[in-house]
């Protein structure tokens with residue numbers, strides 16, 4: 356169980372996360388939704404340790420969460436320049452004995468011996484994905500994972516997420532495209548005003564659109 360208790364993160368005087376509480380059960384796929392600027396990436400950055408909350412606790416099975424338990428596929432992962440995809444991957448320990456680089460290279464059509472500087476956005480995302488598969492940690496964060504992926508790879512990722520869940524991984528995914536979450540998630544958590552406003556379980560998924568939009572003050576467009 357991942358448990359966040361009264362987590363506060365502020366930038367200047369703006370409390371982006373304001374006593375946020377959230378419990379995520381293990382071995383499930385959790386979606387995180389919220390409007391632009393609602394604090395999704397801030398929350399994920401706290402989990403990974405890029406950001407230290409002003410206060411509150413983040414516990415994994417009762418102990419403070421550390422990097423050893425977590426992998427993070429960021430919206431835009433950072434790469435050193437002048438190295439090839441293969442060199443990049445070699446930095447990551449192969450904790451997953453079943454990881455088969457040749458299989459993934461063929462499946463994703465990745466030119467591993469080319470410089471990453473010459474990769475497209477989608478190719479960089481695929482490479483970062485392989486690194487986290489190699490690392491094989493129990494808690495997996497995917498921030499907007501479908502952005503930049505082609506249709507085929509998007510489908511592969513949907514299947515991969517289900518397989519990772521079957522392996523017992525706890526997965527957190529953010530997306531602005533609700534349909535992608537409805538297909539993959541067991542629970543969807545709605546972040547609003549610095550807190551989790553509501554958690555939707557599978558039988559309630561059809562209410563999500565309605566509930567979230569009811570809270571938006573939609574104006575008629577004038578063009």
Ligand SMILES: Nc1ncnc2c1ncn2[C@@H]1O[C@H](COP(=O)(O)OP(=O)(O)OP(=O)(O)O)[C@@H](O)[C@H]1O
Nearest residue numbers: 366367369371389390391392393394395396397398
């Ligand atoms: N390093 C920072 N310094 C100052 N403000 C920040 C910083 N990082 C994030 N913020 C602010 O915190 C708020 C939440 O940002 P965050 O990136 O977490 O939102 P998000 O929900 O991921 O948004 P989006 O859906 O647009 O990706 C925004 O108002 C943003 O401007």
